[in-house]
Amino acid sequence: MIxxxxxxxxxxxxxxxxFVLGIATLLYVFSTGNLVVLQSLPSKLFNGLQNFGLVAIPMFILLGEIMNHGGITNRLIEFAKVIFGQLRGGLAYVNVVANMFLVSIIGSAxxxxxxxxxxxxxxxxxxGYxxxxxxxLTASASIMGPLIPPSMxxxxxxxxxxxxxxxxxLSGIIPGVLFGVAFALYIYLIAKKKNFPKSERVSWSEALKATSYVLPALTIPILVxxxxxxxxxxxxxxAAVAAFLAFxxxxxxxxxxxxxxLPDILLRTIITTSTVTFLLATSNIFGWVLNFERIPQMITNAFLYLADNQFVFLLLVNLLLLIVGMFLEGVAALILLTPILLPAATKFGVDPVHLGAIMVINLTMGxxxxxxxxxxxxxxxxxxxxIERLVRxxxxxxxxxxxxLLLITYxxxxxxxxxxxxxxx
Incomplete structure (x- = not known):
C-alpha cells in the first residue's frame, strides 16, 4: 500500500x-520486510538489460543523429515540395509526406x-495557411513517427x-501509410473549401535535380x-550498417x-541511450515485484471477467491505453503495461505483434x-x-x-x- x-x-x-519505479520497488521491499527480495534486486536490475535486441536502441539513435547533422532533413522537405507543392494545399501535403520521410531518420514524435x-x-x-x-497538422502527422520503421x-x-x-x-508499415492517406484525404476535402494556396509547377529539370539529390537519403531507410x-x-x-552508410x-x-x-553526435546518443536503458532497468525490477504480487494475473482475471470475447477485450485495451497515454509518456507506458496486458491478450487470442501496433498507436495519440x-x-x-486554440x-x-485506430484494432x-x-x- 505504501x-x-x-x-x-x-x-x-x-x-x-x-526513479519512481526504483523508489516504489525499494519501498515495497522495506515495507513488507522481504529482504530476500532485496538480495535479488541487483541481479534482476542487470538481467533485464542482457538482451541483444537492446543494442538496436543506441544504433538507431546514432543513425538519427548522423542523418540530422548530415543535411538530409531539408533535402527531404525540398523533395516533397517539388512533388506535391503544385497541388492545391500543396504545402499541407508536403507536411504529411515530409513527416513520413522523416520518421525513418528521427524516429521520435x-x-x-x-x-x-x-x-x-x-x-x-x-x-496563407x-x-x-x-x-x-504538423503535430498530428507525428503520429506516423513510431509506426514507420525504424521505430524506438x-x-x-x-x-x-x-x-x-x-x-x-513490418507491422507498422500499413498503419503508417493509412494515417498518411487519411490525412491527405482530409486535406483534399477542405482544400477547395478554404481555398488553400498552391505553388507554381516546377520544371522537369528541377524535379530530376531534387530527385537525384534525395536518392542517397532514401537509400538508408530502404537498406534497413x-x-x-x-x-x-x-x-x-x-541499424549499424545504415549508420555507417549515413555517415x-x-x-x-x-x-x-x-x-x-562527431563529439556532439556521440554525446547525444549516449545521453538518450542511458536514459532509455536506466528506465528499462528499473522497470524490470518493478515488473518483477508486480509478478511477485501476481498483479498481472489479477488484471488478466479482471479483463476476463469484464470481457467475454476478443472484441470487447480490445475495446477495453484501447480505452485503457488512451487514458494512460494522456498522463504517461509512450515509452514509459509501454515498458510498464506490456508485461501486464500481454498475458491477457494471449488468453483472448490476440497476436503479440498486433497488440504491439495497437499499443504504440494508442500511446502515440496520447x-x-x-x-x-x-x-x-x-x-x-x-x-x-x-494550447486551447491548438486543441480545437x-x-x-x-x-x-x-x-x-479502430480499423487497425479490428x-x-x-x-x-x-x-x-x-x-x-
Missing part, C-alpha cells in the same frame, strides 16, 4: 519515471514535431514482450527494410557532416492530448500557438486518428499481412 501511494504521489509531482514546427509551419503561414491549422517504441515493445523486432517494424525482410540483417545489424552520405556526398560534429501531451506542448511552444484545431485529426490484417509475407515457412 509503495502504491508513493508511486502515484511521485508521478504527480513530476519525478522521472525511472517529439523531435519530429520540433523540427517540422520550426521548418514547415512558418512556410505554410507565409503562403492559418498557423493553428499548420501546427495541428517497437524496439522497446519487442524487447519487453520477447517479440521479433523485425516483424514489429530490405536488410530485415531479406534476412540478411537483424534489426540491430541493419558516408552526410560526410562525402552532401558534405554537411563534419568531424567536429502525446497529442492534455494534460501531459508532450507533442501538443512542443508544437504549441515552437509555433507559438495557444486538432479535433478533426484526432477523430480521423481514432477511426484509423482488422488484424493491417498489421499482420506484411510480416506474414516474410515469416519463415
Amino acid at each position: 509503495s502504491a501511494v508513493a508511486f502515484f504521489l511521485l508521478m504527480i509531482i513530476g519525478v522521472p519515471l525511472a 517529439n523531435a519530429q514535431t520540433a523540427v517540422m514546427s520550426r521548418v514547415v509551419v512558418p512556410a505554410m503561414e507565409k503562403e 492559418s498557423r493553428d491549422f499548420s501546427t495541428a 517504441p517497437f524496439i522497446i515493445y519487442g524487447v519487453t514482450a520477447g517479440v521479433s523486432i523485425g516483424s514489429l517494424f 527494410m530490405v536488410g530485415i525482410t531479406s534476412g540478411v540483417f537483424t534489426a540491430t545489424e541493419s 558516408i552520405v552526410g560526410a562525402f556526398f552532401y558534405r554537411e557532416l563534419k568531424w567536429r560534429h 502525446l497529442l492530448t492534455p494534460p501531459v501531451g508532450t507533442v501538443l506542448f512542443i508544437a504549441s511552444a515552437t509555433a507559438q500557438v495557444k 484545431s486538432l479535433i478533426p485529426f484526432l477523430v480521423i486518428s481514432l477511426a484509423i 482488422v488484424p490484417w493491417t498489421t499482420q499481412w506484411i510480416p506474414s509475407m516474410f515469416a519463415p515457412q
Whole structure:
C-alpha cells in the first residue's frame, strides 16, 4: 500500500519515471520486510538489460543523429515540395509526406514535431495557411513517427514482450501509410473549401535535380527494410550498417557532416541511450515485484471477467491505453503495461505483434492530448500557438486518428499481412 501511494504521489509531482519505479520497488521491499527480495534486486536490475535486441536502441539513435547533422532533413522537405507543392494545399501535403520521410531518420514524435514546427509551419503561414491549422497538422502527422520503421517504441515493445523486432517494424508499415492517406484525404476535402494556396509547377529539370539529390537519403531507410525482410540483417545489424552508410552520405556526398560534429553526435546518443536503458532497468525490477504480487494475473482475471470475447477485450485495451497515454509518456507506458496486458491478450487470442501496433498507436495519440501531451506542448511552444486554440484545431485529426485506430484494432490484417509475407515457412 505504501509503495502504491508513493508511486502515484511521485508521478504527480513530476519525478522521472525511472526513479519512481526504483523508489516504489525499494519501498515495497522495506515495507513488507522481504529482504530476500532485496538480495535479488541487483541481479534482476542487470538481467533485464542482457538482451541483444537492446543494442538496436543506441544504433538507431546514432543513425538519427548522423542523418540530422548530415543535411538530409531539408533535402527531404525540398523533395516533397517539388512533388506535391503544385497541388492545391500543396504545402499541407508536403507536411504529411515530409513527416513520413522523416520518421525513418528521427524516429521520435517529439523531435519530429520540433523540427517540422520550426521548418514547415512558418512556410505554410507565409503562403496563407492559418498557423493553428499548420501546427495541428504538423503535430498530428507525428503520429506516423513510431509506426514507420525504424521505430524506438517497437524496439522497446519487442524487447519487453520477447517479440521479433523485425516483424514489429513490418507491422507498422500499413498503419503508417493509412494515417498518411487519411490525412491527405482530409486535406483534399477542405482544400477547395478554404481555398488553400498552391505553388507554381516546377520544371522537369528541377524535379530530376531534387530527385537525384534525395536518392542517397532514401537509400538508408530502404537498406534497413530490405536488410530485415531479406534476412540478411537483424534489426540491430541493419541499424549499424545504415549508420555507417549515413555517415558516408552526410560526410562525402552532401558534405554537411563534419568531424567536429562527431563529439556532439556521440554525446547525444549516449545521453538518450542511458536514459532509455536506466528506465528499462528499473522497470524490470518493478515488473518483477508486480509478478511477485501476481498483479498481472489479477488484471488478466479482471479483463476476463469484464470481457467475454476478443472484441470487447480490445475495446477495453484501447480505452485503457488512451487514458494512460494522456498522463504517461509512450515509452514509459509501454515498458510498464506490456508485461501486464500481454498475458491477457494471449488468453483472448490476440497476436503479440498486433497488440504491439495497437499499443504504440494508442500511446502515440496520447502525446497529442492534455494534460501531459508532450507533442501538443512542443508544437504549441515552437509555433507559438495557444494550447486551447491548438486543441480545437486538432479535433478533426484526432477523430480521423481514432477511426484509423479502430480499423487497425479490428482488422488484424493491417498489421499482420506484411510480416506474414516474410515469416519463415
